Amino acid sequence: MTIIRRPFVFMRHGETPLNAAGLMGGITDSPLSERGIEQAKAAQARLDRTWSVVAISGLQRTRITALHAVPQYEPIVLLGLNERNWGDLEQQPIAQQTPYEVTPPNGEPWADFQARVIDAINQLLTHYDTPLIIAHSGVNRVLNNVILGSPYGPRINNAEPTLFTPSQDNDWLITPY
Template identity: 40%
Template sequence: MPELIRRPFVFLRHGQSTSNLAQRIAGQRDVPLTAQGEHEARQAATLLAAIDWPLIVSSPLARARRTAELATGRAPHCLVGGLKERDWGTYEERPIPETMPYLLAPDGGERWDDFVTRIVATLNALLLEHETPLVVGHSGLIRVIRYLDTGTPEGPRTDNAIPQWVAPRGVRSWEIRPLQEEDVAHLPRVTASS
């Protein structure tokens, strides 16, 4: 199993997308935010827009990119293809099943192990260069962290547009919880000249 560099970051899942609303698997389909999703992203700005982030990165998919813009008041520093959601192959556009087959390889899609390797390599490259970056992406990223932490991707879906603090805990565990002001108190604040 690949290892994630043990440095904290802030994760923001995109706001509600048209696929979320329809309860369908989007995967790597480039679907937009709904009006509700845009509202959710603007709500995240209450905490995120005041911070002068050392790095704001986003998946290039429109739902994540737009969320990053609305939640921070500016465009991401860069779009990172490695942050895209898992390619669900023939599952894309299908209704979300009660139990997702995370560990199975979807026809024409990305194997779970390949997805984990991609997400970990992408995060490691970011964490090696930047302290406490803001990463805007998809729920699959948190499933990967959960898998590294507990050995299973199963668990509740990450809420749309609720900033999450993702940090090492102990020797091998990871903490994933809603972001609090004190988590990012060490980061500079946006000033009028920024």
């Protein structure tokens, strides 16, 4: 799987009560915490530019983040950007999370999750020059897996935009935005 080689900015949604409690949110449709709203508002200054599109998942935490971070835009919803379905592990401590390659009980297989995320991102990159994607930490892990070869590493911070830029040598530069 590959990502179309065009620059884009990715941002994880603001903090949710589940994030604050160290629980897996997955497809649970949780709102933002007060801190998450403040994080999204703080990101507004960094995101104050012209975007060809703002794309979000179908979960309210991304919609609320976009409302506060880029209020001048009406985002498009791409369900392919939804977080992974963790099945029986939804709302359980992150410490209980299975390795990414292992399908959680009654959950979504990693290969299926990765395929739908890459398909959604490639749809955006096919049609838009400068997209802003507001989604989830799992989506970022898919990006890391495709670009860096592994989904593992530190969890991306809430509401901190990251620029993904294809480089001349067929690699990608991943930098804070």
